[in-house]
Amino acid sequence: MSPVDFDSDDDKPLRAPNGGSNGHHHPNGNGHVPTQQRALSSMSDDEMPLATQDSSPLPATRTLKRKKPVYAESSSDDSEDDTPLAATPAKVAVAMPGAIQATTVPANGKGKAKSNVSKAAVSDDEYADSDAPKRKRAAKPKAKPPKKKVKQESSDDDDDKPLAAKKPSTSRKRKVKVESDVESDDEPIAKKAAAKKPRKVKSEETEKPPAKVKAEANGSATVKAEANGSPVKGKGKKKEKEKKEDEEQEEVFRWWDADAGDGSVKWQTLEHNGVIFPPPYESLPPNVKMKYNGKELDLPPASEEVAGFYAALIESDHAKDAKFNENFFNDWKTVLKKYPPLDNTKVTNFDLCDFRPMFEYFEAEKAKKKALSAAEKKELKKIKDDMEAKYTTCLLDGRKEKVGNFRVEPPGLFRGRGEHPKKGALKFRVRPEDISLNIGDNAPVPVPNIPGKWKEVIHDNTVTWLATWTENVNGNHKYVFLAAGSSLKGQSDMIKFEKARELKNHVDKIRQNYTQDLKSKVMADRQRATTMYFIDKLALRAGNEKGEDEADTVGCCSLRCEHVTLEAPNFIIFDFLGKDSIRYYNRVPVDAQVFKNIRIFKENKSDNDSLFDRVNTTGLNKHLQSEMKGLTAKVFRTFNASSTFQRLLDENTLENATLQEKLNAYNKANREVAILCNHRRTVPKTHEQSMEKVRDKQRGLKYDRMKLRHVLFKMDKKFRKKAEYQEDESDIDDEWIVSHEEDKMAKEIEKAEKKFAKENEKLTDDGKEAQDDSELKDRIANIKAEFKRLAKERGTGEAELTREKPAEKIEEAIQKLTEKIKASKLQIIDRDEGKEVALGTSKINYLDPRITAAWCKIHDVPVEKLFSKTLIVKFPWAMEVEEDWKF
DNA sequence: GAATATACTTAGAAGGGTCGAT
DNA sequence: ATCGACCCTTCTAAGTATATTC
Structure with missing residues (x-):
């Protein structure tokens, strides 16, 4: 059976329609949400085998996740100046005129420290409105007493206890605060840092063939010469196809024809030029001033820069968001404390701020730029390209490869998606001192394009990143990787699809197994089987735990009771916010046993309790590994998407169709997959x-x-x-x-x-x-x-x-x-049906490109009609498939 | 064994470039 | 040749997965 048609009523794939209102969500038919829900609670569960062990199905109340706020400590008033973190950036400021590091604000500190105490105080009625569709997990603060949970644990048999993690008290993981380790400023950070870092620095003295590679590298550095007819590289692969100045095209390394490496070592030699920092802040012209309480505000560059970040957004939706404004304003005030207006105006009331003069200036500048002649624009672009050229590529094992995000993220306001608690917070300017480089140990260490020294330089050839730093708002790690078209990315992409294809060989057995387990007497197993059922059939994401300072979104394992509604006889309605706070709304018929299980899992729990309180992604993946080597939850998504796509293409493409009809068939299949995966976009305002x-x-x-x-x-x-x-x-x-x-x-x-x-x-x-x-x-x-x-x-x-x-x-x-x-x-239908479905994401990440390549060959469709240039560059390994290749 | 650290994939929004219609 | 719709790229946030640490 195909992965998706478990729905016997009609074998369309279950899809994940969009939220709400616009009707196109229910593939399965007129789905409207039934009025009667939870009728089943009365049904007795004859075979409720779990009873014994689980007699107290005590819901481990999943209190909210949430990690601790990174900087939450200082509850005291305004001593923010003293916050340790602030210190770091400030330091640099001095040294670097213009570069506003000022932005040292500890991402909004204090305050909302929802201490556990306060949580406890939250009254139950916060949960009361169970039928309110919006799952506000409001309750973040609350930590429900572990109550029975403890008991339960003890009564359960070992295998069967609720995962501790979900205990209320344990709540979620938290991210570590961002450390400002710049202390030791000017040391020869390089080697020493590597030493202190336990990381897998094994690379240190690994054997490598430096000499040879080095030579090669030097050779290829002179691409120009090579293009002129004297191939410097010894690779021999380079035939004379240089005809057109495809210099960038240069020989593509046909890694897919080469021997696969061991997998853990990613490179032997690596040379690159580091990252490029954005230009320092330049003050606005003196005649451009924002106003406070009707009066012009004369700001030092540091605080003006931050004001400018906001000013640029005043016409956007962000500025309408209270949380965004609050976070911005708090952080800006912190900057202002350090860099106050020249006349010492106290800025205390957001509503008295008028950023419009700045906004208008930015708009005017934009317009000016746009008005430049084509030649001038070209000239400017060339200057920029030349300046960036050396950062765009690196030498990996002597071969030139494109680098992806070589531009360091500029400072700005954090634009979290959905109800992210930190949205609007100030994201600091990143300095060389924040960045760790990873580079071959024989390669010259690049010099930053702004003053400063790298935080450290390591030589770890078991990873693929060239640079990394920790962002201040959430403490997340940022990396610089190679571009999508690089050999490293291509290899892992191919492996990903091969793994998904391998799942074909195991999926029958796996389904058999979990179908069995749906009736397991062990609660943990039964829950796990149920999650597997959803992940398999609906292509849900795994659903890792999230921290407290993140938007409240869920995936399969982290679903809460409030996210699923039962509708007799056999429908489940999913309604939750998934990745990127995109709503997942789907009403699907399910297996009777699954229906029954969900009813059981929901029993005696409140809305914000975890539905699968004995399952987490780690355990699930461990189990999956036992079913098939390398299998994880996400493989099902890839597998489902690609096999659905292959099937739909096969079904829908008519032999003698016109080109347009073929393209439509392709897009239709693509769209169904996108719906399955719930890939959405906002409908353009101009759509209708x-x-x-x-x-x-x-x-x-x-x-x-x-x-x-x-x-x-x-x-x-x-x-x-x-x-x-x-x-x-x-x-x-x-x-x-x-x-x-x-x-x-x-x-x-x-x-x-x-x-x-x-x-x-x-x-x-x-x-x-x-x-x-x-x-x-x-x-x-x-x-x-x-x-x-x-x-x-x-x-x-x-x-x-x-x-x-x-x-x-x-x-x-x-x-x-x-x-x-x-x-x-055809076009009209296509367009309307697709107005809120994003096709790109599945094309880039989920659909095995060989399906497309083979289909194009069979049906005589130029692949350029379907793949943009970047996709073609991304998938060179797929373009050579035989036309009868199938996923 | 939970919490945390790390590294890599997947995601939609924004903005810019392109291309077709006029 | 101009204009605007839309396609594509860029940007960076937000996931997954697993290793490491406490």
Whole structure:
């Protein structure tokens, strides 16, 4: 059985429609949410085997996750200056004029320390409104007493206890605070750092063939020379195909033809130029000042920069977000404390701030840039490209490879998705002192393009990153990796898909096993089986635990009771926020046992308790490994997406279809996968409007075709009988025709006027006399007469052309229009159905590119129609498949 | 064994570039 | 040649997975 059709009612894949309102979510049919829910609680569970062991299904109340706030400690008032963290950046500031490090603000500190104490205080009614669809996990603060949980644990048999992690008290992981280790400033950080870092620095004295590689590297550094005809590299692969200046194209390393390495060592030699830092902050011109309480505010660069971050956003949705504003303002105030306005104005009230002058200045600058001539823009771009050139590539084992994100993230305001508690917080400027480099130990250590020294330089060839740093807002790690088209990324991508294909060979057994386990007497196993069922059928994400200072989103293992609703006899309604706070709403029929299980799992729990309190992703993956080597939860998503795609393509592509029809079949399959994976985008504001435009255009085509038919009818009655001319233009009515003709006339007149004016201009330029206005009048009169005739023709079923044409020509023209109309119909459907589905994500990450490559070969479709240039560069390894290749 | 650290993949928004219609 | 819709790239946030630490 295919991975998705467990739904016996109709074997469409279960999809994950979009949230809410717009109706296109229910593939399975008119799904509307039933009014009656939880009718089942009364059902007795005959085979509720768990009873004994689980007699107290004590829900480990999953209190909220949430990690501790990174900087939350100082609850005291405003001594933020003293916060240790602040110190670090500040230091640098001195040394670097303009580079505002100032932004030392400890991401909003204090305050909201929802101490556990306060949590305890939260009353239960916070959970009370269970039917409120919005799962506000509001309760973050609360830590429900572990109550029975303890008991339960003891009573359960070992295998069966709730995972400790989910105990309320344990709550979630927290991220470690960002340390400012810059202390030891100026030491020869390089080697020493590596030493102190226990990390896997094994690379230190690994054997490598430096000499040889080195030589090669040097050679390839001179790409130019090479392009000129003297291949420096010894690779031999480089045939003379250099013809076009495909210098960047240079020989692609055909790693997929080479021997696979061991896997853990990622490279032997690595040379690169580090990262590029954004330019230091430049103050605004003196005439641009924001206002506070109506008065101009004279800000030092450090605080002006931060104000500018916000000013740029005042027209965006972010500025409408209270949390965003609050976080920004707190952080900005901290900066202001250190870098106050010159006149010492106290900025205390957000509502008194007027950032508009700054905003307008930015807009004007943007406009200025846009107004530059093409040549000027090109020039600027070239300057930038030249400056960045050396950072764009690196030498990996002597081969030139593209680097991905070599630009260090500039400072700004953190734009968290959804209800992220830190959104709007100030993200500091990153300095060399924050960055660790990873580079071959024989490679020269690059010098930062701004003053400063790297935090450390290590030589770890078991990882692929070139640089890393820790971001201050959430303490997350950032990395610089190679680009998507690099050999390293390509290899792991191919491995990913091969692993997903391997799952084909095990999936039957795995399904058999978990189907068994759905009835297991061991609660933990039963829950695990149920999560596997969802992950397999619905392609849900694994659902790791999240910390307290993150948006409240969930995946399969972290679902809470409030996220699933039962609807008899066998439907489950999922409604939760997943990755990126994208809503997942899906009403699906499920196996009777699954239905029963969910009912059991929900028993005696409150809405914000974990549904699968005995399952976590680590345990789940461990189990999966035992079913198939290398299997993890995410493999199911890849597997489901790619196999669904392959099947749909096979089913939907008709042999003799036109190119457009084939493309549509492809996009349709792509779209179904995107729906399965719940990949969404916000509907462009202009969508409806542009739909109407296209529809109108299509009606125009139909109108033209109708007119041509009428011409034929007038020429010879026999045409009226021809079957292909019987069809009616159903969606153009008389009213529309009238307005269409009027429109058309107006446009033609306007065109005639323009043309006339142009002709006259030309004449006078040539020193001749301009035409008389009467000429224009004549022309317009002609047009009007023409349209008068059209008006008369209305309803007669007959028409004539301004210029006569032979019947065959007209028939040909009709044929062409028919094709155009057909194509446009398809396009319209395609577009409307896809308005909120993002196809790109699945194409980039989930669909085995070999499916596409093979399909293109069989159906004679140029792959460029489906893959952008970057995708083609990303998937070189897939382009050579045999046409009969199947996922 | 939970918490944390690390490294890598997956994700939508924003903004810029391109391309087709006029 | 201009304009605007849309496609693509860029950016960086937000996941997954597993190793390491306490």
